[in-house]
Amino acid sequence: MKKQGSDGNPASAMPALPEPLKDLKIKYTKIFINNEWHDSISGKKFEVFNPATEEKICEVEEGDKADVDEAVKAARKAFELGSTWRTMDASERGRLLNKLADLVERDRLILATMETIDGGKLFSTAYLMDLGACIKTLRYCAGWADKIHGRTVPMDGNFFTFTRHEPIGVCGQIIPWNFPLVMFIWKIAPALCCGNTVVVKPAEQTPLSALYMGSLIKEAGFPPGVVNIVPGFGPTAGAAISHHMDIDKVAFTGSTEVGKLIKEAAGKSNLKRVTLELGGKSPNIIFADADLDAAVEFAHIGLFYHQGQCCIAGSRIFVEEPIYDEFVRRSIERAKKYTLGDPLKPGVQQGPQIDKEQFKKILELIESGKKEGAKLECGGGPWGDKGYFIQPTVFSNVTDDMRIAKEEIFGPVQQIMKFKTVDEVIKRANNTTYGLAAAVFTKDIDKALTFAAALQAGTVWVNCYSALSAQCPFGGFKMSGNGREM
Amino acid sequence: MAAVNGAVENGQPDKKVPPLPRPLRSLEVKYTKIFINNEWHESTSGKKFPTYNPSTLEKICDIEEGDKPDVDNAVEAAKAAFQRGSPWRQMDAPSRGRLLHKLADLLERDRVILATLETMDTGKPFLQAYFIDLEGCIKTLRYYAGWADKIQGRTIPVDENFVCFTRHEPMGVCGAITPWNFPLLMLVWKMAPALCCGNTLVIKPAEQTPLTSLYIGSLIKEVGFPPGVVNIVPGYGPTAGAAISTHDSIDKIAFTGSTKVGKLIKEAASKSNLKRVTLELGGKNPCIVCADADLDLAVECAHQGVFFNQGQCCTAASRVFVEEQIYPEFVKRSVEFAKKRLVGDPFDARTEQGPQIDQKQFDKILELIESGKKEGAKLECGGLAIEDRGLFIKPTVFSEVTDNMRIAKEEIFGPVQPIMKFKSIEEVIRRANSIEYGLTAAVFTKNLDRALTLASALQSGTVWINCYNALYAQAPFGGFKMSGNGRELGEYALAEYTEVKTVTIKLSQKSP
Numbered sequence: 001m002k003k004q005g006s007d008g009n010p011a012s013a014m015p016a017l018p019e020p021l022k023d024l025k026i027k028y029t030k031i032f033i034n035n036e037w038h039d040s041i042s043g044k045k046f047e048v049f050n051p052a053t054e055e056k057i058c059e060v061e062e063g064d065k066a067d068v069d070e071a072v073k074a075a076r077k078a079f080e081l082g083s084t085w086r087t088m089d090a091s092e093r094g095r096l097l098n099k100l101a102d103l104v105e106r107d108r109l110i111l112a113t114m115e116t117i118d119g120g121k122l123f124s125t126a127y128l129m130d131l132g133a134c135i136k137t138l139r140y141c142a143g144w145a146d147k148i149h150g151r152t153v154p155m156d157g158n159f160f161t162f163t164r165h166e167p168i169g170v171c172g173q174i175i176p177w178n179f180p181l182v183m184f185i186w187k188i189a190p191a192l193c194c195g196n197t198v199v200v201k202p203a204e205q206t207p208l209s210a211l212y213m214g215s216l217i218k219e220a221g222f223p224p225g226v227v228n229i230v231p232g233f234g235p236t237a238g239a240a241i242s243h244h245m246d247i248d249k250v251a252f253t254g255s256t257e258v259g260k261l262i263k264e265a266a267g268k269s270n271l272k273r274v275t276l277e278l279g280g281k282s283p284n285i286i287f288a289d290a291d292l293d294a295a296v297e298f299a300h301i302g303l304f305y306h307q308g309q310c311c312i313a314g315s316r317i318f319v320e321e322p323i324y325d326e327f328v329r330r331s332i333e334r335a336k337k338y339t340l341g342d343p344l345k346p347g348v349q350q351g352p353q354i355d356k357e358q359f360k361k362i363l364e365l366i367e368s369g370k371k372e373g374a375k376l377e378c379g380g381g382p383w384g385d386k387g388y389f390i391q392p393t394v395f396s397n398v399t400d401d402m403r404i405a406k407e408e409i410f411g412p413v414q415q416i417m418k419f420k421t422v423d424e425v426i427k428r429a430n431n432t433t434y435g436l437a438a439a440v441f442t443k444d445i446d447k448a449l450t451f452a453a454a455l456q457a458g459t460v461w462v463n464c465y466s467a468l469s470a471q472c473p474f475g476g477f478k479m480s481g482n483g484r485e486m
Numbered sequence: 487m488a489a490v491n492g493a494v495e496n497g498q499p500d501k502k503v504p505p506l507p508r509p510l511r512s513l514e515v516k517y518t519k520i521f522i523n524n525e526w527h528e529s530t531s532g533k534k535f536p537t538y539n540p541s542t543l544e545k546i547c548d549i550e551e552g553d554k555p556d557v558d559n560a561v562e563a564a565k566a567a568f569q570r571g572s573p574w575r576q577m578d579a580p581s582r583g584r585l586l587h588k589l590a591d592l593l594e595r596d597r598v599i600l601a602t603l604e605t606m607d608t609g610k611p612f613l614q615a616y617f618i619d620l621e622g623c624i625k626t627l628r629y630y631a632g633w634a635d636k637i638q639g640r641t642i643p644v645d646e647n648f649v650c651f652t653r654h655e656p657m658g659v660c661g662a663i664t665p666w667n668f669p670l671l672m673l674v675w676k677m678a679p680a681l682c683c684g685n686t687l688v689i690k691p692a693e694q695t696p697l698t699s700l701y702i703g704s705l706i707k708e709v710g711f712p713p714g715v716v717n718i719v720p721g722y723g724p725t726a727g728a729a730i731s732t733h734d735s736i737d738k739i740a741f742t743g744s745t746k747v748g749k750l751i752k753e754a755a756s757k758s759n760l761k762r763v764t765l766e767l768g769g770k771n772p773c774i775v776c777a778d779a780d781l782d783l784a785v786e787c788a789h790q791g792v793f794f795n796q797g798q799c800c801t802a803a804s805r806v807f808v809e810e811q812i813y814p815e816f817v818k819r820s821v822e823f824a825k826k827r828l829v830g831d832p833f834d835a836r837t838e839q840g841p842q843i844d845q846k847q848f849d850k851i852l853e854l855i856e857s858g859k860k861e862g863a864k865l866e867c868g869g870l871a872i873e874d875r876g877l878f879i880k881p882t883v884f885s886e887v888t889d890n891m892r893i894a895k896e897e898i899f900g901p902v903q904p905i906m907k908f909k910s911i912e913e914v915i916r917r918a919n920s921i922e923y924g925l926t927a928a929v930f931t932k933n934l935d936r937a938l939t940l941a942s943a944l945q946s947g948t949v950w951i952n953c954y955n956a957l958y959a960q961a962p963f964g965g966f967k968m969s970g971n972g973r974e975l976g977e978y979a980l981a982e983y984t985e986v987k988t989v990t991i992k993l994s995q996k997s998p
Contacts, residue, residue: 091625091960094632098587136580143583143632146960147977160938446994449649471579471635 014132020113020123020344029060031067032214032229034074035222041066046204046233051120051352052342052387060207063230068199068240071228075170075197076246078225085197085223094145097192099220101138104131107216111209113344115181118208120352120388121306122343133470134185137486140470141189148194167195168273169248172241174234174262175210176253177203177354178309183253184210186485188227191251199247200229201238205354207231234258242266249273253311255408256434256479263482275483277311278476279408280436283429284314284465285419285451288322290441294463296330300414302439302465304335304392307353308362308412311480312437314465316398316405318419318429328396328416332377335392335414340383352388353411359388362411369395369404369413379412400428408434422447430456435477439465458484509602509612509833519550521703521718523563524711530555535722537696540609540841540877541832549696552719557688557729560717564659564686565735567714574686574712583634585709586681590627592705593620600698604670607695609840609877610795611832622957623674626975629959630678637683637980642988649991654984656684657762658737661730663723663751664699665743666692666843667798672766673699676740677716679979688736689718690727692743694843696720723747731755738762740982742800744897745923745968752971764972764982766800767965768897769925772918773803773954774908774940777811779930783952785816789823789903791928791954793881796839797901798847800969801926801948801955804898806905807914813907817885820903821866824881827901829872841877842900848877851900858884858893863904889917897923911936915943924966928954947973 030037038061045059063071078085104111111134112127121130150163173187180202191198202210210229217227230237238258242250242265249272252262256278266272284302286295302314319327343351353359363382370376379393390412398405398415405415419425429438438457442448448462458475461467468474468486475484519526527550534548552560567574593600601616610619639652662676669691680687691699699718706716719726727747731739731754738761741751745767755761773791775784791803808816832840842848848871855869868882879901887894887904894904908914918927927946931937941949947964950956957963962976972982 091629094628139580139583140635143634143636145632146629147632147636149977160942445991449991449993450995453649 014128017124017127018109020116021109024110024113024117026058026114026208028208028211028215029058030211031061031063031071031231032211032227033067033071034224034228035218036224037214038067038070040064041070046231048118048205048207049355050117051354052344054387057117057208060211060231063201063232064236065240067230067232068201068237068244071199071230072170072244072246074225074228075199078223079167079169079197083223085195085226088223090146090148090195093193093195094142096220096222097138097142097145097189100216100222101135101142103216103220104135104138107212108135111181111212114208114212115206116343118206119177119180120343120354122348122351124346125306130179130182133182133468137182137185137189137470140486141193144190145193165194169196170246171196171198172244172247172250172272173198173200174238174241174250174252174254175200175202177205178306178311180206181209181213184213187251187253190485192222192226196249197226198228199241200227201241202229202231204231204233239265243269244272245270247272249275251275253277255279259481275485276476276481277474277485278436278479278481279434280311280313280476280480281316281406281408281432281434282312282314282437282439282457283455284317284438285425285429285440286317286319286323286327287440287442287444287447288320289443290323291443291463292323292326292330295441296327296334298439298441298465300331300334303414304350304412305466307351307390309354309358309410310466312459312466313410314437314439315409315413315415316429317414317416318425319416321418321420324416324418328377328394331414331416332394335394336378338392340389340391350389350392350412353390354388356388358410359390362390362409362413365404365407365409365411366393366413369398369402372402372404374398374402374404374415400431406432422450426451426454430454433479436480437461506613506835507598507601507616509605510598513599513602513606515547515603515697517697517700517704518547519700520552520556520560520720521700521716522556522560523713523717524707525713527556527559529553530559535693535720537607537694538844539606540843543876546606546697549700549720552690552721553725554729556719556721557690557726557733560688560719561659561733561735563714563717564688567712568656568658568686572712574715575684577712579635579637579684582681582684583631585711586627586631586634586678588709589705590624590631592709593624593627593702596701596705597624600670600701603697603701604695605832605840607697608666608669608843609832611837611840613835614795619668619671622671622959626671626674626678626959630682633679633977633980634682637984639986644990647993647996649993651989653987653989654683654980655987657983657985658685659735660685660687660983661733661736661739661761662687662689663727663730663739663741663743664689664691666694667795667800669695670698670702672742673702675742675974679974679983680740681711681715683980683983685738685983686714687716688730689716690730691718691720693720693722728754732758733761734759736761738764738983740764742766744768748970762982764964764974765970766963766974767925767968767970768923769800769802769965769969770804770895770897770921770923771801771926771928771946772914772944773806773928774914774918774930775806775808775812775816776929776931776933776936777809778932779812780932780952781812781815781819784930785819785823787928787930787954789820792903793824793827793839793901794955796842796879797851798843798899799955801957802897802899803928803954804902804904805894805918806903807908807918808905810907810909813905817866817883817905820905821883824867824883824903827881829878829880839881839901842879843877845877847899848879851879851898851902854893854896854898854900855882855902858887858891858902858904861891861893863887863891863893868901889920895921911939915940919943919945922968925969926950
């Protein structure tokens with residue numbers, strides 16, 4: 001399965017997987033403004049936990065409105081006409097992004113270990129996939145820096161007209177906890193490529209890799225104030241960003257519920273531009289003529305990847321009636337073969353959920369599935385006596401009105417439903433306020449292209465799932481988001 | 487000297503000025519053979535040809551002389567490297583970009599070596615080779631490295647029940663024939679977009695200046711381009727060059743050189759297999775100085791514009807039109823500049839002008855200077871060669887030049903500045919456009935209306951306003967009329983190295 005993350009070196013496909021670092025020291029726990037580290041103005045700190053052990057990793061300075069204000073001041077100054085950043089050649093901005101990619105490559109092991117401990121992500125996935133994607137995205141955007149073209153326009157009358165594509169200004173960026181480093185890069189790379197300055201608030205569950213990036217950004221040579229990082233909580237630091245009168249644009253990845261609050265705040269404050277990457281309840285449609293082994297495998301990874309904590313999770317699997325039973329059987333087999341445990345250890349295939357809140361919500365939705373009459377095929381409860389682990393769970397005979405078929409679970413819970421005809425499944429797949437991704441498995445070119453046109457989703461995969469790459473635009477229809485990344 | 491972007495290195499202003507680089511004395515020339523499949527070969531015929539240092543007129547070394555059979559071998563290798571399923575065709579686009587970046591890194595590493603070789607082979611001042619030629623090469627490689635994974639087609643809403651999209655595919659085996667005035671830079675201008683788009687190459691560098699092109703063969707191998715992707719066959723135009731332009735298995739040819747040879751190449755392309763052709767040819771470029779111009783700026787730009795690289799630039803400002811009111815003052819200041827120009831050993835850091843490339847060019851330039859004198863132009867300074875021995879010509883300025891003189895019509899390619907007078911904008915537009923060339927033009931004025939009117943009216947591929955020779959990888963470059971076909975640099979070069987394929991798929995019913 002092609003995933004973003006394979007090594008750019010043409011000679012080898014993937015780098016060899018090293019061992020994670022033992023006793024990783026967390027060096028960066030403060031607020032990053034003007035290339036310097038600051039304590040919070042309030043003096044408060046907050047705790048960061050390892051979800052596999054529920055133990056505290058360290059404390060991080062807790063940013064609030066006052067700290068966001070300082071960060072915005074710095075970002076605004078760095079964006080002034082005549083500043084080092086504004087007068088830098090576009091190609092030089094590209095060089096800095098490439099340098100940053102080099103530094104991420106150099107510190108790949110540190111960042112992967114950190115991402116695992118902070119986010120509960122499998123170390124092999126963090127090292128090979130997440131870090132690979134970060135490096136590739138930085139290099140992709142580096143290449144665009146001096147290719148932001150405007151146009152000349154033949155106007156009526158005695159006029160000479162041309163367009164300029166100018167940077168927006170100070171961009172607030174609020175990052176989620178499921179792919180902390182990748183989402184950080186997806187936001188800063190295009191923003192910096194186009195000449196903006198940024199104020200980033202990483203998720204409170206996972207601030208560590210973003211803060212480490214602050215040290216690399218300084219080392220790469222970005223001028224002070226171009227990137228500022230304020231760890232803190234949503235209702236405080238996050239709201240300060242979305243309401244700020246001197247932030248020109250806010251980009252947010254997270255839940256649809258919070259996305260709506262952000263867009264509202266933007267409207268109420270200064271009409272700042274808004275891009276949102278929100279939730280999904282993505283349909284994965286399997287036809288009888290599909291390559292069944294491939295379909296089962298893609299459907300499985302498409303749901304269970306990173307403990308089901310993906311906006312693109314294929315969480316409604318529609319299987320054509322004739323192959324339904326076989327598909328369910330193979331899916332259960334696939335889900336049963338799992339080793340849960342500490343994501344730092346080799347041989348572990350599933351780590352913990354991110355925190356207690358998510359853990360409880362997922363278990364609650366599993367209970368609703370049982371209550372509302374879906375057939376529990378395997379799993380269905382927590383695992384282990386420490387850490388937020390949930391057994392890989394498969395429900396069959398799911399109907400569209402059940403909560404597990406409508407609400408985003410964000411956990412290792414796979415729903416399999418049955419369908420008869422093309423028109424029926426198109427209707428049912430589109431019958432949701434979400435519209436992030438979708439997939440169809442078939443060998444028939446006619447079906448494939450019909451679904452590509454008919455599905456209301458920002459990305460439609462044919463005979464694959466989760467194929468993401470820096471070169472392809474990504475974003476949601478309907479309430480899965482506004483705008484596109486990559 | 488063009489400012490290096492290193493002044494803002496790492497996004498922070500330089501703390502101090504770095505020392506000037508120094509050329510390598512007694513540089514050993516390591517690469518003198520034909521480069522095919524990442525290996526070095528002797529010529530099929532066994533023949534070699536000499537390459538000379540135009541400053542000392544001494545032979546530098548002998549180079550394997552490629553001819554048709556060698557070109558055939560190179561094309562075989564390039565074709566094989568381009569086959570479906572080959573490592574180059576299978577390589578992800580961003581990986582192609584990484585290889586181009588790494589090549590730029592190696593040029594940076596060997597910058598002093600390459601600048602020294604270029605000076606030895608062409609006679610251009612070493613500091614110019616280092617700061618201008620090599621800077622352009624590195625930046626162009628990095629620019630196209632960034633494009634590699636952004637060669638996008640489109641989806642197109644056609645009538646009826648079809649899904650339609652385009653693919654921008656590599657053309658295939660590209661022949662590149664490069665000139666002697668900017669040997670390495672002109673090679674990179676072709677190599678970078680060609681490789682970025684996934685093509686393979688067969689290159690014939692100018693016989694006067696093969697050294698840096700062959701050196702880059704060694705870097706291409708070191709970086710890890712698969713064998714056969716880049717092949718380099720030194721040799722002569724009528725033999726190796728013609729073998730390329732007539733070759734039935736070469737899909738596209740790019741040539742930089744004289745208009746006369748460009749026409750032959752286009753003809754040969756048509757007669758053989760209709761290979762696609764891009765040409766960067768000569769120019770007789772108007773430099774228009776209006777009375778309201780910043781006079782110091784205009785004089786200096788016009789001066790550098792014609793004398794840079796010993797006058798051996800397709801962009802040379804070889805027709806300077808000055809508005810009547812400021813004509814005498816402009817001529818006076820231009821003569822001062824020309825008299826001050828330091829001509830000498832290109833390895834000396836103070837030298838601004840080196841020798842002409844060879845005897846043939848030298849003779850042609852002096853002949854045109856004589857015609858200027860004979861046809862009644864006023865010789866203000868210079869007008870002859872510097873010593874008995876050697877290819878050095880004094881910076882020469884002619885005033886009272888009229889449009890019918892040979893020096894006003896023919897490309898001189900030497901350190902000769904013809905200055906003419908004009909009265910009105912309408913007149914100068916007509917005169918500037920009255921020739922078959924159309925490569926570049928420049929306008930010096932503070933008046934916005936005038937600047938934009940001239941920018942629209944001049945039949946030139948590039949129009950510079952209040953500057954000269956402002957060339958950057960991001961901006962397309964090429965000629966109107968007989969100065970060329972197609973564009974190099976910028977996004978536009980991508981179109982010259984890709985072939986568009988439209989894919990149309992029938993559906994059983996119309997999809998919105």
